[in-house]
Amino acid sequence: MRKLINAPADVVSDALRGLAAAHSSLRVDPGSGTVVRADAPRRGKVALVSGGGSGHEPLHAGFVGPGMLDAACAGEVFTSPVPDQIIAATMAVNGGAGVLHIVKNYTGDVLNFRMAAELAEDEDIEVATVVVDDDVAVQDSTYTAGRRGTGATLFVEKIAGALAEEGAALAEVEALAREVNERSRSFGVALSPCTVPAAGTPTFELAEGEMELGIGIHGEPGRERVKAGTASEIVDAALSAIHADMPVDGAELLVLVNGMGGTPLIEQYVAYAAAAEWLTAHGATVVRPLVGGYVTSLEMAGCMISVCRLTPRLTRLWDAPVETPALRWGR
């Protein structure tokens, strides 16, 4: 294990202390593993709460701030946050207009967010839930009934966050979040495994010269293990799988080429070049590109491609100002 950590048991709380020290725009409680906008609760604004296992940074805490999430709950590495965290975050950001839970589709996450939503209803907080399940690689997986939630989570959080910031009602924000999820697809490829600190051994073995197509963000098995290909071959595999599930020809796309944590930016841009060419050749237009490590899997090498079929409204909301540690732009 070549990790920049102290004790394996302290990774998440140490990282949260670092987040707190680096970002005065956030209220971080390393003890409970919750990260909240410093100006929460915002009276009359629908609040967005997400969360999940740690190890995917900047997802989710790096997306807390004006124009995106109101709060994030950080579970242990690759482990769902517990209901207590979720209800604490929900109550901290409730501004009286209801709270939207954005949940990646993993069994533990879905269950714990549901329990927290029930507790919130007991407190007279209206909660709506959207489950993100964008990963086309596998139908069910190690930790999932149905498809996994991966890169499109960022799209849902940004676009729904922008609508909430404009003052839309809970039902409208919920419907939009669902729409973004339905219009989005992802597919990931691993060139190396990663190691959960508390486990100390890699999540899987991958021989030199092999890669795993359709990998999840926790090292879950994908579709198949094949001979490692070039960036263009990897991108072709990912985009072909996406296109087979949701045709992209004629679409205006938001495209994320996402580094998985151990793949440097220069390689992500190599992959983006191939993706842009593939999509153009298949009749799609990339109108909003994003390249970087936004939904990672510890130090796993590889990349994930996520696409969203935009509408003029979705494009406008994507472009709306956002002010978080990991995504930041103005008018």
Add this chain to the structure above:
Amino acid sequence: MRKLINAPADVVSDALRGLAAAHSSLRVDPGSGTVVRADAPRRGKVALVSGGGSGHEPLHAGFVGPGMLDAACAGEVFTSPVPDQIIAATMAVNGGAGVLHIVKNYTGDVLNFRMAAELAEDEDIEVATVVVDDDVAVQDSTYTAGRRGTGATLFVEKIAGALAEEGAALAEVEALAREVNERSRSFGVALSPCTVPAAGTPTFELAEGEMELGIGIHGEPGRERVKAGTASEIVDAALSAIHADMPVDGAELLVLVNGMGGTPLIEQYVAYAAAAEWLTAHGATVVRPLVGGYVTSLEMAGCMISVCRLTPRLTRLWDAPVETPALRWGR
């Protein structure tokens, strides 16, 4: 080699094609390896040109845009850009007010930028040069007479870029760039080597359980190889070396905790927590923190810490708006 690339010889030009496709704010010429602000030349504005070997992304091309660099020259991986690239970039951005070359202190870079500056003078373009040499780890190195230029390059480019944007004259921008370099120090630690694509073998060997203190950004040897430590021990080694060279007590600091390319963000925040605590305990105040992979070394695991002793003027210029692929903030 677990790399997301096509042919090793095409890595830089493929990545530049990706950069061009992803950022319409840039004019990228993958053939010549130059990246220029789309609105260049800016009449009457001092232009900033930097560059160096590729493999350190987002440095330098990711810092091209309003408030920072006017152009960057991308050499082959870990290889200095050639004078032809530098003169092409210099001429492309010259707005009549002179051009500042920001050069990391490596022998090849210094030599090639000097040749380009002489060619520019023949074209009646006034060029000033600032050499960045912030790395306290070693006095001379494999590729350097004197100290290496590493993380402070980002500080120099951002702060001098802000002053140039305000309309300051060349001599003033040059003096400020020099001041930022003189007030900055860096120290890096590697937990793994990296592999130059064209070479195919790691830059050095590091046994499991070892780390290299004072590593350069090209896998050059550092000060010593020791037993791998905790994040707190690594941060203590880095900050102790910096503090011994430039005391930080009583200072208001800009601090970068920089991932080297293969270390994920969660670990960078673990390191930042330790750095913030160390600095507070030693009487420094961190007024501007930055955490992320900004000056990388391909997929090397580890981190570098860079600090700059701010003045009110430097803080104001650091805060000034910037609009580049990798650094972006508004007023």
